[in-house]
Amino acid sequence: MEKEKMTELARALMDLNEQKVYQLVEEKAKNGVSPLEILAECNEGMSGVGDLFSSGQYFLSQMLFAAEIFKNVMNRLEDIMPREESTASRGKVVIGTVKGDIHDIGKNIVVNLLRGSGFEVVDLGVDVPAEKFVAALKETGAKVLGMSALLNFTYPEMKTVVEEVTKAGLRDQVTIIIGGAPCNEQVRQFTGADYYAEDAVAGVNICKKVYS
Ligand code: B12
Structure with missing residues (x-):
């Protein structure tokens, strides 16, 4: 995906701009954007990180850092992930x-x-x-x-x-x-x-x- 077409959040993650990622996630969560939409944007950012890795512009350490940021975002979204209230197991x-x-x-x-x-x-x-x-x-x-x-x-x-x-x-x-x-x-x-x-x-x- 071209950088200009990416969302601000995806771009911030691709650029490894950690604080900006957390700030945007916080804003989106507060504005009621669904956690799955937020994760989808982060996913797009991760693809960008992967592309930069394959073209030699990022190293393994940068992929690791991106993973670290993504995991922190997941932890933040944990509480608001969709949940169906039921005690019986579906399978x-x-x-x-x-x-x-x-x-x-x-x-x-x-x-x-x-x-x-x-x-x-x-x-x-x-x-x-x-x-x-x-x-x-x-x-x-x-x-x-x-x-x-x-x-x-x-x-x-x-x-x-x-x-x-x-x-x-x-x-x-x-x-x-x-x-x-x-x-x-x-x-x-x-x-x-x-x-x-x-x-x-x-x-x-x-x-x-x-x-x-
Ligand atoms: C982060 C990352 C890493 C991290 C992983 C950390 C971690 N704990 O997971 C680290 C730095 C360790 C890493 C290592 C390597 N990586 Co890597 N990595 C990535 C990166 C940038 C993001 C992956 C990611 O987490 N995406 C975000 C998640 C949410 O997306 P996702 O996994 O696709 O999952 C979604 C769906 O696919 C689906 N899904 C996933 N699994 C499943 C399973 C089921 C059952 C279902 C239903 C759905 C489902 O649901 C998810 C949400 O919707 C990708 C780039 C990319 N395009 O994916 C490269 C990438 C996968 N890595 C790559 C490579 C080459 C490597 C290394 C070999 C590098 C090296 N030289 O050492 C090593 C391999 C280590 C190993 N043996 O596994 C290549 C693979 C190329 C290829 N096609 O073979 C990629 C594509 C980067 C690239 N473009 O070159 N990597």
Whole structure:
């Protein structure tokens, strides 16, 4: 995305202007802008950071700093994230970032949103090997498996997980969703997953459909 077309918040995050990011988030929250909209703007800023990294203008340390800012924004928005008041669990979802990949910001948004929507979430964290996904599915009887991957060299790992779920005899009972910025429909086809979710809301909607 061109810098001029970005929102002020996205640009501030891309420029790593920490105080400006917090100030804009505060203003938006006070003005009733939904936390998901705020996160979407931050997401755009993160893509900008990624682009600057791939073109060699930012280093790893700057990506780390951007992640730190994003996490602080998420903590700030925690209290106002959408929540459905219900004590009954809608269903169980196993989720994690695949082996070889430690990106977890997007996954954590999905986890928060799922919990807020009444799902019981087993979050396996990052760098999760296929066996661990399979074991968690067996243990919990969850009907949905969510995998996050942000690196194109971890796509084959998602395929491995799908294969292992199949070998364990669980494929018919489990709906598999993949997500993460560089994923798309083609990646879904390659991995053999059932759905590709372009954002956290799309992911939650698929889980609702599975458990409806
Ligand atoms: C922050 C960041 C990091 C941080 C991660 C910190 C953390 N705790 O997560 C650090 C600095 C550690 C990092 C490291 C690396 N990174 Co990095 N990183 C990023 C960056 C800038 C932002 C990612 C992010 O958090 N975005 C914000 C979140 C909210 O977005 P999201 O993850 O896409 O999630 C949303 C949706 O996709 C969806 N979603 C995500 N997962 C799931 C799962 C399910 C089930 C569902 C339903 C939905 C869903 O929901 C979210 C909300 O809507 C991206 C750039 C980009 N365009 O994404 C590069 C990027 C992903 N990184 C990249 C690279 C190359 C690396 C390194 C290999 C760099 C290096 N040389 O070491 C390492 C790899 C480390 C590893 N083994 O994992 C490349 C990957 C290129 C590629 N396609 O393979 C990118 C694209 C940057 C670039 N353009 O070059 N990185």
